[in-house]
Amino acid sequence: MKSMASLVFRGGVHPEYRKELTASLAVVSMPAPAQVVIPLQQHIGAPCEPLVQVGDQVKLGQKIGDSKGFVSAPVHASVSGKVAAIGPYNHPLGRPVQSITIESDGLDTWDQSIKPAGELHELSRDEIRKLVREAGIVGMGGATFPAHVKLAPPPEKPIDTVIINGAECEPYLTADHRLMLEKPGEIIYGLKIMMKALGASRGIIGIENNKPDALRVMRQAVESEPEISVAALHTKYPQGAEKMLIQVTTRRKVPSGGLPMDVGVVNHNVGSAVAMTRALREGKPLIERVVSVTGEGVVRPANLAIRVGTLVSGVLEFCGGLRGNTRKLIIGGPMMGLAQTTADLPVIKGTSGILALTDEDVDLAESSDCIKCAKCVGSCPVYLVPTFIAQAAEHKLFERAEKLHAADCIECGCCTYVCPARIPLTQWIRIAKFEVLERRKQK
């Protein structure tokens, strides 16, 4: 089993990890706020319709939004209280999204629907999928793909392996790291839930080797689990990207344009595993998640268990506020997160981090002409030639961009990170990818 760990994916970068800001801080529960804002879209797929009206009383854990779409996930009240407003509200995606504002009554009265679902061995595959769907669980690493969809692959795609992504390769973030240290049992139970739902015989937990304590704890926790192994992964960004993670743990390559299930694999994030465990054992939907509030701009960095819908401004206040030299506020990590102009927006299911970067970290240098150093080429984990795609996008040559495989870009940001000429390659390639995919749709 050890030999697996030595496999390395090609490309990638080694940014400064800066995890020491929060890595040793145990998760603290942030008190529920007086008001939460629950966006009706916190996932990839069809947005939810509200199930409540302004003025309604809601209980903690009550489903308040749902959709008939298969690729979708319901949303739940994360406090008990009164629906104060339903309307557009700022969202991490950078545009307002229909959201339900609830004023808390401070009582945290659970909805009567919240009860344990039973033991894993008593539940059928379909029951598990339904429970996961009803709990509103999505990919919590930031991709926010509805989790139940990944538990229901078409019958012609048998799954033999489930991988839990504990790589946490984004710099600064430590939420998954803390979960592995503090809730190993819940992670493993979550993995078993997935394996059962998929009929998979093998579970792998992949962890970057810059987290030796997490590796030790998880290894201990799987000692009596013959079907589950822990893989130590090289510390290299983007080790946690689906294709890279699957390649190094199983030696299988997800085909271009394909999905992990094409190679018999399903992968989920550590946080999603914990959420599934809670959905089964306690009947609790996804109304709370662990968030790393970090970066040199945060006065008191922390790993916090935060109710979904808590405003980022409130979280920052809880952490002592932002320093004066804060230059960027990011939801997510520094490589793939989304920069914000305001803190008046809610924490959602996919919020893995709230990151405040200071003048020192933010490089505002102007870009210069490409010197063709090929560093972007060497850094691309999916073997693209970023400089050429960016050039094609700049000149609106989208057919050329397509020939250069722009659609395969995983938007990891490595190329932009390494570029000595400071060219925003990823930004250009994103434009190219969007255009290419649009054109394919039209065909």
Add this chain to the structure above:
Amino acid sequence: MNGKLVLSSSPHIRTIESVRSVMVDVLVALFPVALVAVLLFGHQALVNMAIGVVTAMAVEAIWLRKLDLFGDGSAAVTGLLLAMTLPASAPWWLVVVGAAAAIIIGKQVFGGTGNNIFNPALVGRAILLASWGARLAGPVWPVPKPFNFGVDISAVTTATPLAGQAEALKVTLGQMFVGNVAGALGETSALALLIGGFWLLYKGHIDWRIPGGYIATVFIMGAVFGGGAYLNPLTTGLFHVLAGGVMLGAFFMATDMVTSPVTPAGKLVFGVGCGLFTMLVRLFGAYPEGVTFGILIMNALTPIIDNLTIPRKFGEVKKSA
């Protein structure tokens, strides 16, 4: 705080490397080469290299109408490399003309750093070759006087090992490896070039495929077609690697980022092509040395090579699978 939060697309952190830091690294890599040049050829080497660097930087600053003399550092690299391709006895004006031509004709007319097609230093050298060829051909190369800073190096000149009959010159391969032979300032010491080259490899600024392909091709062609110029095919191959500008060309000229391919396969093709043309000139051409033209020809082919060697994307479905 809202007023000063910056909005931009991910990633939000950047490497500390810049074009300037990369160029500084190249200059650092050239330091051992420059040092050996001064040890072998004395003060004239130092003066010529300084003239090359200062001229290149000044011409670029004037052309771009900027006060920052060092700029992105690429002019200094070009000026130094140009000086390194000339003999220690080259008159100051030759270095000035070469460096100015390298910057203006080799780079700025194409649109500046990043946009030139040909290696600027080699363009400068080619122009000198075309205009004052006599000063760069024949027995005009000072014989090194190691550790004799201050003597007039031009007093005793000879032909380079390539131009003359190596054996007749009684030059050993060991001598050539250290650099104690007649030749251009920066090309004689394979040892110093290897030190600098390996440092650039370590820093990730150059790819082994270019020097690797180049040197391997020169060696093989030298061994096969070198015609017993030396003791046996292997030493003849080695002779061709160590003689003339191959090592300087392979590690510092062909690897010029702007004018070489960006794809891994393209870099290998490029390196092999440089070796091929270098040897074609050496073995069958009118000049004794083919490094300059070999690399310039491959520079011209670079866009085509890049387009033909776009890598297969991750997980591209193979026909057989």
